Amino acid sequence: MNFETILYEKNNKIATIYLNRPASYNAFTQKMNQEITYAFKLATKDEEIRCIVLTGSGKAFCSGQDLAEVDEQTNHATFLRERYHPMLQTIKQTPKPVIAAVNGIAAGAGMGLALAADFRLMKENAKFVSAFMNIGLVPDSGFLYILPRLIGYAKALEVTVLGKPIVAEEAKALGLATEVYSEQDFLEQVENFAFQMVALPTKAFSLLKRYMLDSMHTDYGTFLEQEAYAQRIAGMSTDHLEGLQAFVEKRNPNFIGK
Amino acid sequence: MSNYIRAFSQDDIGIIQLDRPEVLNALNREMVDEIVAQLESFDQNNAIRVMIIKGNEKAFAAGADIEEMVHSTPLSLEMVNPFAVWDRISLIKKPIIAVVNGFALGGGFELALHCDLIVAAEDAKFGFPEVKLGVMPGAGGTQFLTKAMGPRKALEFIWLGEPMPAKIAYQFGIVNRLVASELVEEEAMRLAYQLALQPPISLRLIKEAVHAAVDLSLQDGKNLERKNFYIAFASEDQKEGMQAFTEKRPPTFRGM
Numbered sequence: 397m398n399f400e401t402i403l404y405e406k407n408n409k410i411a412t413i414y415l416n417r418p419a420s421y422n423a424f425t426q427k428m429n430q431e432i433t434y435a436f437k438l439a440t441k442d443e444e445i446r447c448i449v450l451t452g453s454g455k456a457f458c459s460g461q462d463l464a465e466v467d468e469q470t471n472h473a474t475f476l477r478e479r480y481h482p483m484l485q486t487i488k489q490t491p492k493p494v495i496a497a498v499n500g501i502a503a504g505a506g507m508g509l510a511l512a513a514d515f516r517l518m519k520e521n522a523k524f525v526s527a528f529m530n531i532g533l534v535p536d537s538g539f540l541y542i543l544p545r546l547i548g549y550a551k552a553l554e555v556t557v558l559g560k561p562i563v564a565e566e567a568k569a570l571g572l573a574t575e576v577y578s579e580q581d582f583l584e585q586v587e588n589f590a591f592q593m594v595a596l597p598t599k600a601f602s603l604l605k606r607y608m609l610d611s612m613h614t615d616y617g618t619f620l621e622q623e624a625y626a627q628r629i630a631g632m633s634t635d636h637l638e639g640l641q642a643f644v645e646k647r648n649p650n651f652i653g654k
Numbered sequence: 655m656s657n658y659i660r661a662f663s664q665d666d667i668g669i670i671q672l673d674r675p676e677v678l679n680a681l682n683r684e685m686v687d688e689i690v691a692q693l694e695s696f697d698q699n700n701a702i703r704v705m706i707i708k709g710n711e712k713a714f715a716a717g718a719d720i721e722e723m724v725h726s727t728p729l730s731l732e733m734v735n736p737f738a739v740w741d742r743i744s745l746i747k748k749p750i751i752a753v754v755n756g757f758a759l760g761g762g763f764e765l766a767l768h769c770d771l772i773v774a775a776e777d778a779k780f781g782f783p784e785v786k787l788g789v790m791p792g793a794g795g796t797q798f799l800t801k802a803m804g805p806r807k808a809l810e811f812i813w814l815g816e817p818m819p820a821k822i823a824y825q826f827g828i829v830n831r832l833v834a835s836e837l838v839e840e841e842a843m844r845l846a847y848q849l850a851l852q853p854p855i856s857l858r859l860i861k862e863a864v865h866a867a868v869d870l871s872l873q874d875g876k877n878l879e880r881k882n883f884y885i886a887f888a889s890e891d892q893k894e895g896m897q898a899f900t901e902k903r904p905p906t907f908r909g910m
Binding site: 603606622625626628629 | 834836837840
């Protein structure tokens with residue numbers, strides 16, 4: 397696949413998307429928004445893929461919007477609708493586990509991108525920065541929707557308003573990062589984590605993902621109905637049968653993701 | 655023989671499956687004729703209590719056959735009168751449920767709106783894209799949608815021709831149930847079986863009265879309702895229903 401601003405790698409049922417503009421700390425350009433969207437669609441369609449990893453080439457994860465593309469003529473609403481919204485919707489709609497392997501700074505919309513992932517794994521010296529208020533803007537790229545759902549309103553307010561960088565250990569304590577790995581172990585540990593995702597009953601995972609985030613704004617009755625749908629679908633899956641069988645036979649299940 | 659649909663029954667549910675998958679079930683005139691004839695046949699069949707119209711996983715029906723219309727003239731349309739056959743759907747007495755997975759666009763949306771109930775997938779998409787082809791809905795779309803959601807919202811959707819997500823259709827009461835896409839058919843069948851246990855004569859009298867409410871004045875509607883209420887007392891199911899109630903047992907309705 398020929399991309400200009402990202403690299404797309406497929407290996408052992410894992411699709412890895414590298415944001416690949418290291419000279420500008422992987423800042424977003426319109427092209428990059430489009431290529432990430434396309435890469436997610438590609439990985440979603442590819443039946444062999446059971447986990448998607450997002451990471452940055454070079455020192456940074458993603459430094460946010462490339463401000464070279466923003467000037468006083470910019471209509472910020474149009475900008476978001478055309479560039480970010482398709483990308484964020486595509487990431488939310490992919491039924492496969494998405495890992496942000498945060499290898500360095502994730503700032504502004506770059507942090508937003510990491511928030512859109514299902515799991516954040518951080519290198520020990522990586523940082524999150526909500527940079528928006530520093531330039532007189534509100535956090536965008538889904539930030540204000542996802543962050544309070546992940547860490548609660550009070551902490552989300554601190555992160556977005558005070559704008560202090562969140563170092564990896566703090567991110568883990570907040571519940572933003574699932575794991576923090578040392579510089580030398582990072583790649584290997586991310587891969588191990590991805591293997592763990594690959595081994596999941598992917599259908600059940602996708603149902604969990606489909607309903608859990610939205611459960612925070614649906615009423616209990618609606619959610620319970622959705623839970624019944626999810627369990628009915630999971631209950632008909634091959635992996636459920638395998639899980640039951642493995643339990644009876646006292647062995648580890650071998651899930652195929654269907 | 656039908657070329658564009660498949661029809662079959664499961665217990666007392668009559669099922670029509672739209673079957674032109676290669677064109678996302680786009681409706682041509684012959685297909686609409688087949689659907690209407692099949693609905694009428696189910697309506698006359700004593701073994702059928704509820705009907706279902708469904709598409710496939712990708713589409714309920716994505717619009718009309720454009721090729722059929724490209725060379726139409728006002729006079730050719732007047733002579734063929736292609737939309738008149740749709741009116742016969744409104745004469746069907748038994749409940750009709752539309753099962754919508756994927757797209758229900760243009761004529762497909764109109765077909766769903768001609769049904770009494772709609773069960774849709776959470777990610778289904780409704781819409782009237784006709785405006786983008788320089789025309790407009792012609793099989794009842796402007797009327798049904800306006801009655802369902804009011805003129806302002808109806809104008810917005812039909813003017814812009816943009817897809818209406820199932821969630822919005824649900825919020826406006828156009829869709830009865832929003833269901834995981836994998837389960838749309840199963841949930842629609844569950845609803846159909848639930849309806850099939852209800853007294854069929856009550857269902858048809860209720861259907862007539864409710865649809866009349868949309869068009870009639872309140873007094874005319876109440877008069878019609880009253881007469882239908884009286885007619886229900888001619889049925890054995892009314893006697894069974896009231897008997898069962900006093901005997902504290904569940905009723906068994908036979909449609910007589």
